[in-house]
Amino acid sequence: MDTQEIKQRFGIIGNSPLLNRAINIANQVAPTDISVLITGESGSGKEVFSHIIHQMSPRKHGPFIAVNCGAIPEGTIDSELFGHEKGAYTGAVGERKGYFETVNGGTIFLDEIAEMPLGTQARLLRVLESGQYIKVGSSKVEKTNVRVIAATNVDVYEAVKNGRFREDLYYRLNTVPLRIPPLRDRKEDIYLLFRKFTSDFTDKYRTPPIQLDDEAQQILINYSWPGNVRQLKNMAEQLAVLETDRIITGPTLLTYIPHEVSGRNLPMRLENKGKEDFSERDLLYKVLFDMKRDMVELKKLVADIVEHGGVSPNFAGNPQAINQLYRDIEMPGNPEAQFTLQQPVNNSNMAEPYNITHNAEEVEESLSLIEKESDLIRKALKKHKGKRKLAANELGISERTLYRKIKELDL
Numbered sequence: 001m002d003t004q005e006i007k008q009r010f011g012i013i014g015n016s017p018l019l020n021r022a023i024n025i026a027n028q029v030a031p032t033d034i035s036v037l038i039t040g041e042s043g044s045g046k047e048v049f050s051h052i053i054h055q056m057s058p059r060k061h062g063p064f065i066a067v068n069c070g071a072i073p074e075g076t077i078d079s080e081l082f083g084h085e086k087g088a089y090t091g092a093v094g095e096r097k098g099y100f101e102t103v104n105g106g107t108i109f110l111d112e113i114a115e116m117p118l119g120t121q122a123r124l125l126r127v128l129e130s131g132q133y134i135k136v137g138s139s140k141v142e143k144t145n146v147r148v149i150a151a152t153n154v155d156v157y158e159a160v161k162n163g164r165f166r167e168d169l170y171y172r173l174n175t176v177p178l179r180i181p182p183l184r185d186r187k188e189d190i191y192l193l194f195r196k197f198t199s200d201f202t203d204k205y206r207t208p209p210i211q212l213d214d215e216a217q218q219i220l221i222n223y224s225w226p227g228n229v230r231q232l233k234n235m236a237e238q239l240a241v242l243e244t245d246r247i248i249t250g251p252t253l254l255t256y257i258p259h260e261v262s263g264r265n266l267p268m269r270l271e272n273k274g275k276e277d278f279s280e281r282d283l284l285y286k287v288l289f290d291m292k293r294d295m296v297e298l299k300k301l302v303a304d305i306v307e308h309g310g311v312s313p314n315f316a317g318n319p320q321a322i323n324q325l326y327r328d329i330e331m332p333g334n335p336e337a338q339f340t341l342q343q344p345v346n347n348s349n350m351a352e353p354y355n356i357t358h359n360a361e362e363v364e365e366s367l368s369l370i371e372k373e374s375d376l377i378r379k380a381l382k383k384h385k386g387k388r389k390l391a392a393n394e395l396g397i398s399e400r401t402l403y404r405k406i407k408e409l410d411l
Contacts, residue, residue, distance in 0.1 A: 003020055014186055016189050026178060030054075031056070036053060037156070037177055041180075042153045043231060047066060047111065051064070053107070053149055057107070065109065067111065068112055069110055069116045082098040082135055083097045085138045087130045088137025098184065100146055101144060104145055106146065108147070115398075118166065120164065121165065128172050129172070183225040184223075189363070190220060210246050211247050213250065214329065222287060377411060388402055
């Protein structure tokens with residue numbers, strides 16, 4: 001079956017060379033049992049290619065199942081994939097078959113494979129190597145004959161270097177890499193897709209056809225489309241339902257484009273150029289060390305004043321600088337604390353003591369990591385106006401981890 005026939009069969013629209021190459025690779029690898037790793041941004045159509053590979057393979061009459069690894073809780077993913085025995089854990093009131101048992105003879109599509117826990121990765125590697133697995137709570141080795149197609153929207157090799165993904169599993173899955181191009185690299189296909197989507201939705205909702213003027217077409221084609229085909233389809237549906245004027249102008253089209261995410265490849269992890277990528281623990285330690293440094297500077301200043309009757313040359317004769325130093329140090333639990341130098345510095349009389357007072361109550365600093373972690377999460381959410389994806393990237397953690405932390409800390 002040639003490329004054009006595959007496009008017609010699976011409803012793929014576009015003539016981009018990058019898209020055609022991806023289809024050709026899927027067509028060539030389909031008759032084999034080789035594992036395939038599909039990479040591409042969210043919304044680019046990775047699952048469609050898993051269906052192409054399955055339907056063009058000898059397993060096409062066998063079962064096919066798509067599993068989102070990022071949507072399954074870490075504590076139950078082993079049971080979901082490999083099954084469990086009765087009483088294997090609290091709540092396991094009966095035996096359960098896993099996906100690798102129910103899809104025996106068919107194809108399993110593991111989406112967001114990079115979100116899979118390391119322990120589950122080891123189990124998956126054994127299935128790929130020998131076709132063997134063990135149910136949770138059992139000691140009996142089971143056999144399965146399943147083809148695995150994996151997909152991810154993150155850089156798996158980077159995850160390998162950071163210790164979040166097994167290197168041996170990466171090379172085992174990546175036998176044939178298949179990259180799906182983002183929509184911004186398929187500019188010649190954008191308007192074709194838009195016309196197809198608007199035609200479908202106007203037929204569905206029985207509304208008049210939609211047309212774009214020249215300015216709107218240029219905006220459509222030149223936009224970066226961080227949400228890829230999914231975002232384009234959603235916008236086409238909005239226009240088909242909401243717009244009374246069926247000739248869409250440039251300014252009208254701009255109202256449907258979320259400018260705050262322009263140029264970003266959401267929901268992929270954002271790379272902060274020039275900034276260190278901190279883990280949760282590193283981020284908390286950094287905050288504590290910064291606070292400690294500020295306190296050390298304060299102690300040095302007070303010791304200089306009390307013990308020697310003067311201040312260092314940087315502050316001598318400059319009470320405003322001393323007051324500013326105190327203002328820059330936030331008092332834990334009382335950010336409104338104001339420090340004031342009651343007696344001005346007199347260079348001619350350095351022996352006179354300085355009376356430094358502040359109008360804030362002395363509050364013992366809390367060194368609880370949980371409190372600091374909670375405070376950082378609140379600040380990140382406030383900074384990004386409750387947008388958890390952006391807050392997670394600001395904190396250097398995954399969105400899934402942020403959801404878990406919000407629940408654990410009852411924020």
